[in-house]
Amino acid sequence: xxxxxxxxxxxxxxxxxxxxxxxxxxxxxxxxxxxxxxxxxxxxxxxxxxxxxxxxxxxxxxxxxxxxxxxxxxxxxxxxxxxxxxxxxxxxxxxxxxxxxxxxxxxxxxxxxxxxxxxxxxxxxxxxxxxxxxxxxxxxxxxxxxxxxxxxxxxxxxxxxxxxxxxxxxxxxxxxxxxxxxxxxxxxxxxxxxxxxxxxxxxxxxxxxxxxxxxxxxxxxxxxxxxxxxxxxxxxxxxxxxxxxxxxxxxxxxxxxxxxxxxxxxxxxxxxxxxxxxxxxxxxxxxxxxxxxxxxxxxxxxxxxxxxxxxxxxxxxxxxxxxxxxxxxxxxxxxx
Amino acid sequence: xxxxxxxxxxxxxxxxxxxxxxxxxxxxxxxxxxxxxxxxxxxxxxxxxxxxxxxxxxxxxxxxxxxxxxxxxxxxxxxxxxxxxxxxxxxxxxxxxxxxxxxxxxxxxxxxxxxxxxxxxxxxxxxxxxxxxxxxxxxxxxxxxxxxxxxxxxxxxxxxxxxxxxxxxxxxxxxxxxxxxxxxxxxxxxxxxxxxxxxxxxxxxxxxxxxxxxxxxxxxxxxxxxxxxxxxxxxxxxxxxxxxxxxxxxxxxxxxxxxxxxxxxxxxxxxxxxxxxxxxxxxxxxxxxxxxxxxxxxxxxxxxxxxxxxxxxxxxxxxxxxxxxxxxxxxxxxxx
DNA sequence: TGGTACAATGTAAACGTTTTTACACTATCC
DNA sequence: GGATAGTGTAAAAACGTTTACATTGTACCA
Numbered sequence: 001x002x003x004x005x006x007x008x009x010x011x012x013x014x015x016x017x018x019x020x021x022x023x024x025x026x027x028x029x030x031x032x033x034x035x036x037x038x039x040x041x042x043x044x045x046x047x048x049x050x051x052x053x054x055x056x057x058x059x060x061x062x063x064x065x066x067x068x069x070x071x072x073x074x075x076x077x078x079x080x081x082x083x084x085x086x087x088x089x090x091x092x093x094x095x096x097x098x099x100x101x102x103x104x105x106x107x108x109x110x111x112x113x114x115x116x117x118x119x120x121x122x123x124x125x126x127x128x129x130x131x132x133x134x135x136x137x138x139x140x141x142x143x144x145x146x147x148x149x150x151x152x153x154x155x156x157x158x159x160x161x162x163x164x165x166x167x168x169x170x171x172x173x174x175x176x177x178x179x180x181x182x183x184x185x186x187x188x189x190x191x192x193x194x195x196x197x198x199x200x201x202x203x204x205x206x207x208x209x210x211x212x213x214x215x216x217x218x219x220x221x222x223x224x225x226x227x228x229x230x231x232x233x234x235x236x237x238x239x240x241x242x243x244x245x246x247x248x249x250x251x252x253x254x255x256x257x258x259x260x261x262x263x264x265x266x267x268x269x270x271x272x273x274x275x276x277x278x279x280x281x282x283x284x285x286x287x288x289x290x291x292x293x294x295x296x297x298x299x300x301x302x303x304x305x306x307x308x309x310x311x312x313x314x315x316x317x318x319x320x321x322x323x324x325x326x327x328x329x330x331x332x333x334x335x336x
Numbered sequence: 337x338x339x340x341x342x343x344x345x346x347x348x349x350x351x352x353x354x355x356x357x358x359x360x361x362x363x364x365x366x367x368x369x370x371x372x373x374x375x376x377x378x379x380x381x382x383x384x385x386x387x388x389x390x391x392x393x394x395x396x397x398x399x400x401x402x403x404x405x406x407x408x409x410x411x412x413x414x415x416x417x418x419x420x421x422x423x424x425x426x427x428x429x430x431x432x433x434x435x436x437x438x439x440x441x442x443x444x445x446x447x448x449x450x451x452x453x454x455x456x457x458x459x460x461x462x463x464x465x466x467x468x469x470x471x472x473x474x475x476x477x478x479x480x481x482x483x484x485x486x487x488x489x490x491x492x493x494x495x496x497x498x499x500x501x502x503x504x505x506x507x508x509x510x511x512x513x514x515x516x517x518x519x520x521x522x523x524x525x526x527x528x529x530x531x532x533x534x535x536x537x538x539x540x541x542x543x544x545x546x547x548x549x550x551x552x553x554x555x556x557x558x559x560x561x562x563x564x565x566x567x568x569x570x571x572x573x574x575x576x577x578x579x580x581x582x583x584x585x586x587x588x589x590x591x592x593x594x595x596x597x598x599x600x601x602x603x604x605x606x607x608x609x610x611x612x613x614x615x616x617x618x619x620x621x622x623x624x625x626x627x628x629x630x631x632x633x634x635x636x637x638x639x640x641x642x643x644x645x646x647x648x649x650x651x652x653x654x655x656x657x658x659x660x661x662x663x664x665x666x667x668x669x670x671x672x
Numbered sequence: 673t674g675g676t677a678c679a680a681t682g683t684a685a686a687c688g689t690t691t692t693t694a695c696a697c698t699a700t701c702c
Numbered sequence: 703g704g705a706t707a708g709t710g711t712a713a714a715a716a717c718g719t720t721t722a723c724a725t726t727g728t729a730c731c732a
Contacts, residue, residue, distance in 0.1 A: 047448055047449050048449060049451065050450045050451070051390045051391045051396065051451055052391055054387045055387045055391060060387065062450075069416065071413070071416070073409035073611075075412060076409060079412070079433075080405065083432070084435065087432075087433070087435060087442070092430055092431075092432065092446055092450065093430065093431045094398075094429065094430055095415070095431050096423075096428065096429070097416060097423070099420065099423060106423075109383060110428055112383055113385065114398075114428065115386070115387055137338065249615060276612040279585060279612055279615070280615070
């Protein structure tokens with residue numbers, strides 16, 4: 001049996017109410033009593049039962065975090081960011097992996113039953129009825145890495161500006177024929193990156209013909225196939241913008257296998273800045289995504305929404321999509 | 337106000353005791369009543385409050401997991417393994433990052449206060465008084481990736497056998513002069529890997545002279561320095577075994593910068609099988625660590641200890657250190 | 673027909689907090 | 703010297719479950 005507030009009260013010769021007041025610095029307690037209670041707490045090595053506190057307070061000081069079950073080192077960074085933010089205000093983290101697609105049911109039920117004070121959902125692509133219920137019940141929700149277009153605070157990496165930065169840099173190298181290896185076509189990330197490239201090109205009076213846009217799937221292998229396709233073109237591109245580093249790496253391999261040189265014959269750039277990028281030969285020019293920061297800010301936002309919620313603030317219009325800035329990482333594969 | 341067991345009871349026209357019995361399949365309940373209760377639960381969209389359940393049951397169906405704050409993709413794999421294992425028995429995960437060294441206090445207090453049913457500690461290197469208290473209180477603890485030498489179930493990757501496998505393979509290539517780039521010298525991992533190499537060498541009548549063992553620190557950069565040192569030797573090694581992939585990569589770069597070829601002039605092998613390893617030129621031969629499995633088994637063990645605990649089992653001696661097998665990943669850097 | 677056995681359900685006491693309410697005691701004022 | 707205000711503390715009512723125990727109802731048997 002663990003020691004409870006009753007034990008402390010008995011030891012200090014006061015009532016449990018007083019002990020509680022001392023612990024939470026609530027009402028006035030005389031210095032002598034406070035002293036006695038603190039001494040008892042120390043002697044008995046008392047630690048308040050968080051379950052009971054949660055029950056009484058209707059607040060658990062716990063943040064729910066959902067991450068996709070994908071094996072992507074990115075997500076670990078997000079977890080770190082979220083955890084760091086949470087721990088600054090003594091919040092803890094309840095984590096659920098989205099094991100199968102469409103298993104939202106499982107973690108939403110979990111979070112509801114365990115009464116997390118707020119939730120951070122990473123890369124969730126469905127807006128379920130359950131989610132709506134939870135929002136209505138007043139539990140703050142923040143999304144990251146995926147925009148559902150709902151009225152939910154959402155933190156995203158600014159793919160469009162990131163792509164523009166990179167494209168602008170390619171312009172500085174004066175490349176004319178630039179190709180794009182896309183991710184799966186329906187993903188917003190890939191589309192935004194393509195849009196960034198396209199806009200910059202057209203601002204420079206260049207265009208992006210359809211044969212220069214090849215669809216990949218973000219995964220290993222697809223960049224290789226896409227690049228082979230590009231190499232077969234009569235007017236093969238001078239530079240290739242891959243929608244992620246993985247495919248950029250593939251592309252470089254395909255180019256080198258074809259007996260050509262990167263960046264001398266064809267420049268290649270990627271997106272993500274995965275650890276591997278700096279080790280390639282040539283090292284890959286890419287766009288760094290602020291993943292840790294994404295987690296940090298999403299968590300901070302969720303936590304501040306908890307406070308506002310309990311203050312029952314008037315609902316002033318607040319920004320609902322926040323784009324985090326990327327940064328350009330210049331290495332050698334672009335021709336630098 | 338969320339719906340409680342009272343609401344369900346009223347709606348179904350029964351007492352809360354009966355509702356609880358239906359939910360938990362406890363005692364006998366007549367089919368008709370059960371039906372009515374289930375209907376009420378569905379109509380009201382009732383979800384039991386896990387805090388209250390935890391308080392009443394003295395059990396939270398929650399597993400505490402501590403991971404180091406290091407930015408290592410490895411740890412995400414462990415988290416996945418643990419989460420998968422936990423979710424098979426409907427356990428959820430409370431995660432704490434070890435933000436600063438010596439912050440055990442924080443997460444142990446957290447887990448104690450939130451009453452996790454068991455804990456998995458990853459790469460924890462101190463055995464604190466608090467930890468001992470928790471163990472005494474009967475909360476099962478399992479460790480992973482670090483052996484404290486205490487009487488605690490511990491899951492490790494079998495560094496010794498992994499190193500031996502790799503060393504045996506180098507023997508097949510008939511290398512005679514083999515060097516070792518160690519990690520920080522006091523880490524058991526590095527020592528075990530060195531021991532594996534040394535043992536295999538001596539079994540083949542070879543020795544490992546002191547000048548062939550250079551200390552690194554596992555981090556980027558140190559392998560480069562170590563390799564330069566080795567290259568300056570009058571009888572430079574034919575093969576280099578780096579204590580991790582990161583340093584192996586460094587070593588390859590140093591060799592190539594010196595105008596030599598891998599594996600023709602010097603073979604290089606690593607340990608870890610990080611994603612990057614397969615992308616190097618030449619692709620790195622290394623030892624794959626079963627990280628996901630490590631998390632999975634550690635969690636399974638912790639969960640089964642919970643059950644035994646509640647059964648109040650007699651304490652029969654059980655294995656306390658479990659070594660998970662590595663696997664050799666042959667690529668080209670070893671000369672294959 | 674009265675007693676027993678048993679199945680089905682209701683009741684109330686835990687579980688360990690917080691918080692509201694009430695009360696006792698001082699000090700202060702006319 | 704009694705009303706008044708201000709402190710410090712105790713007591714009790716939440717919070718939402720589970721579960722041991724009590725109660726009811728029914729069937730069976732002597």
